[in-house]
Amino acid sequence: MAENRDTGIDITSLIRPELAELEGYEPIEPIDQLARRLGIEPGQVIKLDGNENPYGPSPKALEAIANYPHYHIYPDPEQREARAALSRFLGVGTEYLIAGSGSDEVMDMVLRVFLAPGEGVINCSPTFGMYPFLTKVAGGRVIDVPRREDFPLDMPAIEAAARDAKLVFIASPNNPSGNVIARDELDALLATKLVVVLDEAYGEFAGESLVSEVPRHDNLLVLRTFSKWAGLAGLRVGYGIFPPAVVQAAMKIKQPYNLNAAAQAALLASLADEGLLRERVQALVAEREQLAAALAGIAFLRPLPSQANFILCRVVGIEAREVWGRLRERGIMVRYFDSPRVRDCLRISVGLPEHREALIKALQEIGGQLGR
Numbered sequence: 001m002a003e004n005r006d007t008g009i010d011i012t013s014l015i016r017p018e019l020a021e022l023e024g025y026e027p028i029e030p031i032d033q034l035a036r037r038l039g040i041e042p043g044q045v046i047k048l049d050g051n052e053n054p055y056g057p058s059p060k061a062l063e064a065i066a067n068y069p070h071y072h073i074y075p076d077p078e079q080r081e082a083r084a085a086l087s088r089f090l091g092v093g094t095e096y097l098i099a100g101s102g103s104d105e106v107m108d109m110v111l112r113v114f115l116a117p118g119e120g121v122i123n124c125s126p127t128f129g130m131y132p133f134l135t136k137v138a139g140g141r142v143i144d145v146p147r148r149e150d151f152p153l154d155m156p157a158i159e160a161a162a163r164d165a166k167l168v169f170i171a172s173p174n175n176p177s178g179n180v181i182a183r184d185e186l187d188a189l190l191a192t193k194l195v196v197v198l199d200e201a202y203g204e205f206a207g208e209s210l211v212s213e214v215p216r217h218d219n220l221l222v223l224r225t226f227s228k229w230a231g232l233a234g235l236r237v238g239y240g241i242f243p244p245a246v247v248q249a250a251m252k253i254k255q256p257y258n259l260n261a262a263a264q265a266a267l268l269a270s271l272a273d274e275g276l277l278r279e280r281v282q283a284l285v286a287e288r289e290q291l292a293a294a295l296a297g298i299a300f301l302r303p304l305p306s307q308a309n310f311i312l313c314r315v316v317g318i319e320a321r322e323v324w325g326r327l328r329e330r331g332i333m334v335r336y337f338d339s340p341r342v343r344d345c346l347r348i349s350v351g352l353p354e355h356r357e358a359l360i361k362a363l364q365e366i367g368g369q370l371g372r
């Protein structure tokens, strides 16, 4: 019995029962722990598993964080400076904008704005694990409508499921498949009258965005982040472009200081250094094509086309898990998948040219060891 002998309280029985079935967010082994295990320096670990930006933040963002003078004062709950800067950056009015502690938090706000317990959210797997996770935490019901072979949306199935749902999440480019939503798919989604949440976490790498469509539709919400293109994953800076009524509702329910002062300083300085950040995005896009060509030369890998800063590869003739494990033992971290549609797949983030060289050398060695 979990019951405490002294108090008679069974604290476990008081936890929301629906949380018992919930799988927590997948834990990752921290870099320094992996490095210690392998007997190498943490700096030698090649991290290609989180789609992070290998160039790091803009130097101006680092300087702004170091020199910010008001850390002892709470930040502005209305995020006025951040929203004004985002408005200039995107060319949409501030009334369409809200920022948060990463786009993950903004996603959570959206669910808390729209979802009553038991209401349905359409998830188009394989996709970002936070959508079903946050839906369940919010007490919603996940309706999975898997993507078709090669990962376009299954529009007839979504249209059928829409009767029983309120909201749909779509990542474009999609993580982990790397493909973008087609214009006719977006139009069909909007026509279902669902709340359409379009997650453009990798939009800067695709060079296309549907942000300018938000003012033209009542049911389109776009999410963006500084985690990937601007190298601020650890600082947590994300934002949403929503119909003004949704911004107002989210403003009402959000934690007042959700965009912390360091995150806001980094956001402003990053936008002031957009030229440099765009050059880095261009370098990563060029590197993506180099990486795709190099991976295509590995006998047991079939890289898929990608518009993001990662490449999904099917592994043929060997277990993907085996390749993943052997890369890991060499200090190279990639993502491995074993769910339907991405069974025996690896997702490899685009890094620096030297990361690619080390990865390809390791893959060739692994192929040799496994007789491929």
Ligand SMILES: *Cc1c(COP(=O)(O)O)cnc(C)c1O
Pocket (backbone or CB within 6 Å): 051, 101, 102, 103, 104, 105, 128, 171, 174, 175, 199, 201, 224, 225, 226, 227, 228, 233, 236, 237, 238
């Ligand atoms: C990485 C990623 C995010 C980013 O989330 P943040 O909370 O802004 O770091 C959002 N959506 C997708 C699909 C992602 O892959």
